[in-house]
Amino acid sequence: MFVLANGLIAGLGLAAFLALGDGLFDTNTFPVLIDVSYVPGMENLPSIVELLIHLLISVIVAFFLMHFYPRERKARSVRYLLYWMLGFSIAFFPFSVLSQSPMSMTAFLIWILGHLLYTAMLAIQVGRNR
Template sequence: MFILVNGLIAGLGLAAFLALGDGLFDTQTFPVLIDLSYVPGMENLPSIVELLIHLLISVIIAFFLMHFYPRERGAGSFKYLGIWMLGFAVAFLPFSLLSNTPMTWLAFLIWVLGHLLYTIMLAIQVGRNR
């Protein structure tokens, strides 16, 4: 239950941050996050269904991030979270290309900051739970 709740909260936080960034800076990071039109059979899903799928993926990611989180505090935790952040940052390129959305440095920055927020939210909850 802990992972489910925290995965949903962090996923909603990420979605809200990207939507806010899109509204403020006219970028297209939120559609990159939820777009599934490139998956066969999911071309015409309503946005709310795409968001729910994103939240399911968020819970799965939260499970793995929290399950394998290093027991010791310090440099090991930062390295572990840094690897997750690198993965999230790299994911922007293929998802942008698949979603046919314009790639800009500003959109990439918002994407990275949003995923940093996501990672920090989960790391804080792991720290509080231990």
């Protein structure tokens, strides 16, 4: 239940942050986050269904991030979270291409900040419950 709740909250926080960034800076990071139209059979899903898919993926990511979170030294935890951030950062490029969204440095920075927020939300919850 802990992972489910935190995965949903962090996923909603990420989605809201990216949607806000899109509104403020005229980027397309939120569509990159939820777009699944490149998956066969999912071409014409409503946006709400795409968001629900994103939240399911968020719960799965939260499970793995939290389950394998280092229990030892703080330095190891920071390095672990940086690896997750690197993965999230790299994911922007293929997902932008697949969703046919224009790439820009502003969109990339919003994507990174959003995923930093997502990672921090999960890391804080892990820290509180250990």
